[in-house]
Amino acid sequence: MDDARTSPEIGLGIQAFTRPPGAPRLPRIARGEGIWLIDTGGNRYLDASSGPVASNLGHGHPRILAAMEAQARQAVFAYPSQFESSANLEFAERLGRLAGPGLDRAFIVSGGSEAVESAIKFARQHAVATGEASRWKVIGRQPGYHGNTLGALAVSGDEHAHEIFGPLLRATQRVPAPLSYRLPPNHTVESYARACANALEEAILREGPETVLAFIMEPVGGLATGALVATDLYYEAVRQICTRHGVKLIFDEVMSGAGRTGRFLAADHWPSARPDIAVLAKGLSAGYAPLGAALVSAEMVRTVAEAGGFMHGFTYNAHVMSCAVGVAVLQEVEEADLAGNAACMGALLRQHLEALAEENPLIGDIRGLGLLMAVELVADQQTKRMIPLEKVAPARVQQLALQHGLALYCRRTSRGVYGDWLMLSPPLTITADEVEILVERLRLTLNDYATELRMEGILH
Numbered sequence: 001m002d003d004a005r006t007s008p009e010i011g012l013g014i015q016a017f018t019r020p021p022g023a024p025r026l027p028r029i030a031r032g033e034g035i036w037l038i039d040t041g042g043n044r045y046l047d048a049s050s051g052p053v054a055s056n057l058g059h060g061h062p063r064i065l066a067a068m069e070a071q072a073r074q075a076v077f078a079y080p081s082q083f084e085s086s087a088n089l090e091f092a093e094r095l096g097r098l099a100g101p102g103l104d105r106a107f108i109v110s111g112g113s114e115a116v117e118s119a120i121k122f123a124r125q126h127a128v129a130t131g132e133a134s135r136w137k138v139i140g141r142q143p144g145y146h147g148n149t150l151g152a153l154a155v156s157g158d159e160h161a162h163e164i165f166g167p168l169l170r171a172t173q174r175v176p177a178p179l180s181y182r183l184p185p186n187h188t189v190e191s192y193a194r195a196c197a198n199a200l201e202e203a204i205l206r207e208g209p210e211t212v213l214a215f216i217m218e219p220v221g222g223l224a225t226g227a228l229v230a231t232d233l234y235y236e237a238v239r240q241i242c243t244r245h246g247v248k249l250i251f252d253e254v255m256s257g258a259g260r261t262g263r264f265l266a267a268d269h270w271p272s273a274r275p276d277i278a279v280l281a282k283g284l285s286a287g288y289a290p291l292g293a294a295l296v297s298a299e300m301v302r303t304v305a306e307a308g309g310f311m312h313g314f315t316y317n318a319h320v321m322s323c324a325v326g327v328a329v330l331q332e333v334e335e336a337d338l339a340g341n342a343a344c345m346g347a348l349l350r351q352h353l354e355a356l357a358e359e360n361p362l363i364g365d366i367r368g369l370g371l372l373m374a375v376e377l378v379a380d381q382q383t384k385r386m387i388p389l390e391k392v393a394p395a396r397v398q399q400l401a402l403q404h405g406l407a408l409y410c411r412r413t414s415r416g417v418y419g420d421w422l423m424l425s426p427p428l429t430i431t432a433d434e435v436e437i438l439v440e441r442l443r444l445t446l447n448d449y450a451t452e453l454r455m456e457g458i459l460h
């Protein structure tokens with residue numbers, strides 16, 4: 001129930017921390033069914049972004065609910081320094097098999113930020129164990145996002161967050177992400193990707209290669225770049241640079257992993273650029289339980305174990321219920337070939353979005369891989385002129401979308417200076433008919449927004 005002491009617009013929920021006073025209340029969730037979310041007023045919303053790109057199996061999935069019930073009747077929690085659990089062992093085995101050689105050991109935590117922290121600390125401890133204690137710097141990308149804990153934020157490229165939290169962080173170098181839509185003058189997509197890879201090598205040389213521990217990047221971007229996919233040469237160049245300088249390559253696959261891009265790992269699209277460490281969360285439990293993992297090689301684990309063991313952990317490491325959910329999710333991803341469906345439905349979604357871009361002037365770019373897609377919003381398709389930043393276009397579109405029964409996720413990086421985009425990343429279980437419904441609702445939403453911007457003289 002609401003508490004009369006609080007503003008009726010905000011209430012006591014977590015939104016009181018995150019939304020400005022007076023902001024309209026969000027719909028209250030009653031239940032979920034497949035790709036639909038239903039509020040307490042009975043309104044139905046198509047989950048067009050899988051929440052924050054997490055609900056990969058949709059809602060109320062019978063297999064996952066059954067696994068949760070079965071596990072709850074046995075044991076929900078047992079601390080890993082006191083007990084092994086079958087759920088942990090089976091989850092680690094399945095995950096290692098799907099991720100493949102070199103990424104076949106999983107350190108299991110509660111979410112993406114913790115998994116990023118774990119990956120960085122593991123890389124550091126491995127360096128110390130192998131006589132390379134001088135290596136500690138982690139290079140990230142600008143823009144880029146790796147989570148909100150202080151360590152993950154330190155390697156994220158978000159000027160706005162760094163303005164506020166910078167003094168608390170030990171931020172290291174960031175190199176430009178190879179953005180593909182808004183290119184610097186005199187660059188093609190390829191030449192800019194090459195320049196961005198070169199910038200990594202220059203940064204390593206400038207810092208002193210013997211001090212650089214790792215380079216972290218999202219192989220397919222999320223909210224920070226709007227589903228950025230670089231050209232193939234970028235991945236290979238980055239891999240070669242890291243190898244040349246003994247720098248660990250970390251792929252942050254918190255959004256892109258677990259089948260979303262059409263392969264189990266986005267890394268599987270570039271086999272010759274395989275990372276040393278991969279980080280997963282979100283789709284790994286499809287939102288049914290807090291879960292994340294840092295994947296490394298058996299050899300790295302042995303080295304660290306022989307040096308005394310990984311000096312790192314949380315109460316909810318390898319949480320038994322979360323691992324049981326993870327097992328059921330991975331079974332479903334594999335048996336229902338959800339990565340295959342993501343590839344097919346992603347291609348269909350792209351076709352529909354391209355048709356929509358012909359008719360709606362707000363769609364500047366469509367990019368992504370599989371069902372990790374984004375559209376970039378512009379005020380002019382020809383000149384790529386942005387919608388004025390103070391309009392906070394994604395938030396307004398998110399609001400309008402709710403009125404059309406579409407739940408969209410939006411969060412800005414760097415106050416939107418690199419562009420504004422909407423994630424289109426529905427559950428991997430989506431069907432062709434449902435893709436059509438999604439696009440129709442998006443069409444209505446963007447038409448409304450275009451009308452609004454025309455009335456304000458922003459769109460001509």
Ligand SMILES: Cc1ncc(COP(=O)(O)O)c(C=O)c1O
Nearest residue numbers: 111112113145146147222254255
């Ligand atoms: C690429 C990436 N890394 C890390 C994170 C952080 O994950 P979490 O919010 O589970 O801590 C996110 C979350 O959006 C993400 O997109």
